[in-house]
Amino acid sequence: MIKDISAEEKILNAAKRVFENKGMEGARMQEIANEAKINKSLLHYYYRSKQLLFEAVFKAAFNKLAPQINKIFNTDESIFEKIKNFSDNYTSFMIKHPYLPNFILQELNRNPDFVKELISTKSFPSIKKFQDQINDTVKKGEIRPIESEQLFINILALNIFPFIGAPLLKGFINATDKEYKTILERRKTDVSDFIIQSIKLK
Amino acid sequence: MIKDISAEEKILNAAKRVFENKGMEGARMQEIANEAKINKSLLHYYYRSKQLLFEAVFKAAFNKLAPQINKIFNTDESIFEKIKNFSDNYTSFMIKHPYLPNFILQELNRNPDFVKELISTKSFPSIKKFQDQINDTVKKGEIRPIESEQLFINILALNIFPFIGAPLLKGFINATDKEYKTILERRKTDVSDFIIQSIKLK
DNA sequence: GTCTATAGCCAGATAGAC
DNA sequence: GTCTATCTGGCTATAGAC
Numbered sequence: 001m002i003k004d005i006s007a008e009e010k011i012l013n014a015a016k017r018v019f020e021n022k023g024m025e026g027a028r029m030q031e032i033a034n035e036a037k038i039n040k041s042l043l044h045y046y047y048r049s050k051q052l053l054f055e056a057v058f059k060a061a062f063n064k065l066a067p068q069i070n071k072i073f074n075t076d077e078s079i080f081e082k083i084k085n086f087s088d089n090y091t092s093f094m095i096k097h098p099y100l101p102n103f104i105l106q107e108l109n110r111n112p113d114f115v116k117e118l119i120s121t122k123s124f125p126s127i128k129k130f131q132d133q134i135n136d137t138v139k140k141g142e143i144r145p146i147e148s149e150q151l152f153i154n155i156l157a158l159n160i161f162p163f164i165g166a167p168l169l170k171g172f173i174n175a176t177d178k179e180y181k182t183i184l185e186r187r188k189t190d191v192s193d194f195i196i197q198s199i200k201l202k
Numbered sequence: 203m204i205k206d207i208s209a210e211e212k213i214l215n216a217a218k219r220v221f222e223n224k225g226m227e228g229a230r231m232q233e234i235a236n237e238a239k240i241n242k243s244l245l246h247y248y249y250r251s252k253q254l255l256f257e258a259v260f261k262a263a264f265n266k267l268a269p270q271i272n273k274i275f276n277t278d279e280s281i282f283e284k285i286k287n288f289s290d291n292y293t294s295f296m297i298k299h300p301y302l303p304n305f306i307l308q309e310l311n312r313n314p315d316f317v318k319e320l321i322s323t324k325s326f327p328s329i330k331k332f333q334d335q336i337n338d339t340v341k342k343g344e345i346r347p348i349e350s351e352q353l354f355i356n357i358l359a360l361n362i363f364p365f366i367g368a369p370l371l372k373g374f375i376n377a378t379d380k381e382y383k384t385i386l387e388r389r390k391t392d393v394s395d396f397i398i399q400s401i402k403l404k
Numbered sequence: 405g406t407c408t409a410t411a412g413c414c415a416g417a418t419a420g421a422c
Numbered sequence: 423g424t425c426t427a428t429c430t431g432g433c434t435a436t437a438g439a440c
Contacts, residue, residue, distance in 0.1 A: 025227035039407060102311050108369040109304050115373040127374055149375045149385055150392055153364055161359035167310040171317040172329055173351045183351055190352055198400035241425060
């Protein structure tokens with residue numbers, strides 16, 4: 001027998017969809033209520049205020065994304081394997097949740113101090129191990145000299161930007177939604193090839 | 203003798219600052235009026251509505267960014283020169299206007315159909331010439347085989363993402379504002395090196 | 405827990421004097 | 423063109439019945 005989804009859960013799911021599309025300012029409590037097929041006053045009953053509902057959604061979103069960075073970058077694999085796994089996994093994940101990166105970055109730009117709060121969370125990614133590994137691999141002569149911060153920024157940029165910049169990129173390269181989807185699919189492997197070609201010493 | 207700035211211009215400049223920080227939904231007409239040191243009702247006198255004022259700001263922002271793509275990608279230089287010039291110029295420009303990319307992409311994600319309107323503008327960038335050039339250079343054996351769309355996306359990603367993702371990246375790599383600024387400065391040359399290393403056949 | 409009704413506020417927009 | 427005063431609608435939030 002299928003368990004009914006509780007009202008609280010229905011609200012959270014509806015709030016995710018609406019906030020991810022419209023942002024904090026653009027979202028309307030009434031729209032969330034409609035989306036959840038639930039009375040508007042119940043939103044306040046369960047979450048007290050729009051602000052608190054928003055924070056619940058934001059934290060859930062962040063905690064879905066952040067651990068993936070930890071999971072992949074803090075293993076004992078070679079950096080080449082890490083770059084491959086990250087690009088493949090992250091792109092696959094993003095294709096399923098294309099609004100997430102835009103949502104998170106938009107809200108962090110609106111309120112940059114919020115990052116400080118996130119850093120104190122235990123799930124906030126640490127890239128220390130990855131940085132040490134880069135420096136070691138440079139010393140061993142397996143990759144060309146590169147600053148670990150720059151490489152890290154490049155990896156994230158190449159994986160995340162295609163989703164945030166999608167509307168613009170579709171216009172520039174004159175692609176339909178379907179064609180763009182194909183381009184994204186190819187990036188699961190193309191991005192790591194592109195990075196590795198750049199840093200690997202042959 | 204210094205010419206006074208007209209009220210209309212003062213409003214537009216103030217509106218740029220406020221909209222770029224807060225977005226369409228988050229911005230307040232009163233705040234724009236304060237910022238411009240002008241009476242709130244004058245905003246409506248000159249621009250009729252918030253929506254129209256916003257569109258004026260958005261188009262001005264887009265028309266500042268888009269022509270740079272045309273200007274650099276539609277010359278007769280080698281692709282290596284183009285990638286170098288673009289990375290250097292774009293990053294320099296962004297350091298002066300760090301909110302622009304986030305503003306534009308946020309609003310395009312909010313309203314993706316707006317891109318169609320922009321495409322009909324004469325200033326909308328065409329990357330046809332650049333794509334042909336990539337394909338030719340691949341044929342000549344000077345760079346490894348790569349799809350021109352993917353390379354184009356990579357160039358934009360590496361140049362633009364560090365600005366959109368700044369709050370998050372600062373947290374990940376644990377950098378102060380000043381340290382992050384230094385990292386960005388270095389990218390004026392590091393980004394093109396990174397790309398060229400990846401595609402050039404030695 | 406769920407509903408209806410409404411309070412209370414705030415923002416965009418306008419009227420009209422100067 | 424610029425100002426003050428005000429209207430109007432929409433939105434968050436709560437009171438209170440069931």
